[in-house]
Amino acid sequence: MSSNQRPAGQAPATAPAPAMAPAADPAPEPGPVAGAAALVRMQGVTKSFGSFTAVESVDLDLRAGEFFSLLGPSGCGKSTLLRMIAGFEEPTRGTIAIDGRPMAEVAPNRRPTNMVFQSYAIFPHLNVADNIAFGLRSPGQSLSRTEIAARVDEMLATVGLGGLGQRGANELSGGQRQRVALARALILRPKVLLLDEPLSALDKKLREQMQIELRRLQRQVGITFLMVTHDQYEAMTISDRCGVMFGGRLAQVASPKELYQRPVTRQVAEFIGGINFLSGRVSARDAESASVEVKGFGTVTMPTEPAIPAAGGQITLGLRPERFYLAPERPAETEVAAAATVEDFAFYGETIHYYLRLDGYDAPVIAAVTNFQRAAHFAPGDRLFAGFRGRALVALP
Amino acid sequence: MMRRLASGVLPIYALLYLAFLYLPILFLPLFSFNDSKILAFPMSGFTTKWYAALGHETQLLNALGNSIIVGLFSTVFATAIGSLTARAITRYRFPLRRSSQALQMAPLVMPEVIVAVSLLIMFLSLGLSLSLFTVALAHVLVTIPYSISIMTSAFEQFDDSLEEAAIDLGEGEWGALRRVTLPVVAPGIVSSLLVGFTVSFDEFIMAFFLTGTEPTLPVYIWSQVRFPAKLPIVLALGTLLILASLALLLAAEYFRRRSLRLSAVQEGVPIA
Numbered sequence A: 001m002s003s004n005q006r007p008a009g010q011a012p013a014t015a016p017a018p019a020m021a022p023a024a025d026p027a028p029e030p031g032p033v034a035g036a037a038a039l040v041r042m043q044g045v046t047k048s049f050g051s052f053t054a055v056e057s058v059d060l061d062l063r064a065g066e067f068f069s070l071l072g073p074s075g076c077g078k079s080t081l082l083r084m085i086a087g088f089e090e091p092t093r094g095t096i097a098i099d100g101r102p103m104a105e106v107a108p109n110r111r112p113t114n115m116v117f118q119s120y121a122i123f124p125h126l127n128v129a130d131n132i133a134f135g136l137r138s139p140g141q142s143l144s145r146t147e148i149a150a151r152v153d154e155m156l157a158t159v160g161l162g163g164l165g166q167r168g169a170n171e172l173s174g175g176q177r178q179r180v181a182l183a184r185a186l187i188l189r190p191k192v193l194l195l196d197e198p199l200s201a202l203d204k205k206l207r208e209q210m211q212i213e214l215r216r217l218q219r220q221v222g223i224t225f226l227m228v229t230h231d232q233y234e235a236m237t238i239s240d241r242c243g244v245m246f247g248g249r250l251a252q253v254a255s256p257k258e259l260y261q262r263p264v265t266r267q268v269a270e271f272i273g274g275i276n277f278l279s280g281r282v283s284a285r286d287a288e289s290a291s292v293e294v295k296g297f298g299t300v301t302m303p304t305e306p307a308i309p310a311a312g313g314q315i316t317l318g319l320r321p322e323r324f325y326l327a328p329e330r331p332a333e334t335e336v337a338a339a340a341t342v343e344d345f346a347f348y349g350e351t352i353h354y355y356l357r358l359d360g361y362d363a364p365v366i367a368a369v370t371n372f373q374r375a376a377h378f379a380p381g382d383r384l385f386a387g388f389r390g391r392a393l394v395a396l397p
Numbered sequence B: 001m002m003r004r005l006a007s008g009v010l011p012i013y014a015l016l017y018l019a020f021l022y023l024p025i026l027f028l029p030l031f032s033f034n035d036s037k038i039l040a041f042p043m044s045g046f047t048t049k050w051y052a053a054l055g056h057e058t059q060l061l062n063a064l065g066n067s068i069i070v071g072l073f074s075t076v077f078a079t080a081i082g083s084l085t086a087r088a089i090t091r092y093r094f095p096l097r098r099s100s101q102a103l104q105m106a107p108l109v110m111p112e113v114i115v116a117v118s119l120l121i122m123f124l125s126l127g128l129s130l131s132l133f134t135v136a137l138a139h140v141l142v143t144i145p146y147s148i149s150i151m152t153s154a155f156e157q158f159d160d161s162l163e164e165a166a167i168d169l170g171e172g173e174w175g176a177l178r179r180v181t182l183p184v185v186a187p188g189i190v191s192s193l194l195v196g197f198t199v200s201f202d203e204f205i206m207a208f209f210l211t212g213t214e215p216t217l218p219v220y221i222w223s224q225v226r227f228p229a230k231l232p233i234v235l236a237l238g239t240l241l242i243l244a245s246l247a248l249l250l251a252a253e254y255f256r257r258r259s260l261r262l263s264a265v266q267e268g269v270p271i272a
Ligand SMILES: Nc1ncnc2c1ncn2[C@@H]1O[C@H](COP(=O)(O)OP(=O)(O)OP(=O)(O)O)[C@@H](O)[C@H]1O
Pocket: A049, A052, A054, A072, A073, A074, A075, A076, A077, A078, A079, A080, A081, A230, B272
């Protein structure tokens, strides 16, 4: 795409993305980003339908040029939030500003946003080219026929539909319809592109392919993408940052890596991949590190986090399955280990999940090991040692 | 055993049923080409003179014109009202939505004579003199249920996010209606117009009660059946009308299917 297609004042696609921030940066950043950097700023946004509150006090800033995903279980209010930004729903309370301009009085057809609908909403009576040109023929646009044709051709090429302009809307495959919906929204060069579960109607293979393409397209056009999804893997592979919602509230906003490694609540930890919950008691804590006695394992040292209470306090610790080391003997490379019995296992190809019975725990814990590891293969009933290092633990409130 | 029996009897039953339905209609074209004023077998010879005579029947042609005027007026009016009602029913949730839908369908099942007499009393007490206009108003009433049911099914297929998409792409409410909603449901509208016209064109009881000095075609035909000399001409006319109705209904069906096909584009996609 030529550079003139990039909206003025938009950060170029090469701007450093938050996902590439050094992993050492421990500060979580759920709060608003500083000053003018926020392209979309939501403050205290609440939406009630009658007595039911679908979205509750959401504060969220989107940065220019980032790919942001809103993630959460069905019915948590993701679409409602998106529709408030688009202008299809009015916030009951709170404000939404885009590029510093409050949106309260701005009608949906005047907002610098465009939307890719979950059903794609391809106009069935128009062919591909006319679908894509639709917005260029809306009131307030003054483009000549040749300009429109040129823009449409360029857009067709951008989304990989070159030569299909004359196809009828009902002669398209699922992936092609998705591209038409994208092209139709992007051709208006919005400041923010809103995508409501854009890939959920596609089969798995096509979905994975389109994830990569969405990401490529977003980098190419440099437009801020706000995507709603309930698939955590999709959100993590695609986005610079993710927001996780539960019951209308935004629980955490962070990069995918941080979301996975430093979830702030049990709910987030469980929603983003598998996790084991171990219980522990803090035996000592200073500004740098804390000693925690993990039930059934022993005492480990971990970096101090806000969620760690003072010495003597009880704590829930999260441990990702792949952070376990399994060995027939007590493993040397881990701080602590406990004897366990293999209850069952699940073979996933690249990894194997073991369900381990630990002394003192009611539910089995899950340990994931890479298939090619020498010590990876155990059978149900085998006795083994499961160990981990202190820094693998996440303190959860 | 039962099934064998059923498979033997059912086709015969179906044939008899079809014969019962359509044989009387077949007599119409048959006798319209008969070279005699007496409607009885054996037929005397082939002729097209009754068809030729149609052109000279000025009163009949006037009645035909009246029917067309009434038909056009009532179907356009009923389709407009029916479309708006159907949109409200399919789009909005409001109290008594179900019962209002039932109420709108009532004219379909109420005895037409009763409705006709009621309308007659109402028009007279309003001081409206009987004319084609009163007939047309009554026909709007009987046509609306057809229009509502056709347009409801058209709008049920309509994905509301299409309208939102149009607005999202910069169109106003009216622009969205003009550029998206109407074109997408257009086949339904055409189908409703055709069916409405056919219903009005065929309607007799209301027209009989509410016609002033200018009869519609069915009323005129009824008045002519008493004169045996005119009967073959009426048969010729009837034959033409059946063909025209058939053409209209086939066209309506074509557009109805087209509207289903158009909206099939939206099928197979989970709705948010
Ligand atoms: N117009 C409405 N009237 C009443 N309730 C509504 C309306 N729109 C949404 N809701 C409710 O608000 C809640 C959030 O809906 P929303 O569509 O935002 O969920 P979501 O997170 O997008 O879910 P999904 O993943 O299933 O699409 C749901 O419980 C829904 O029933």
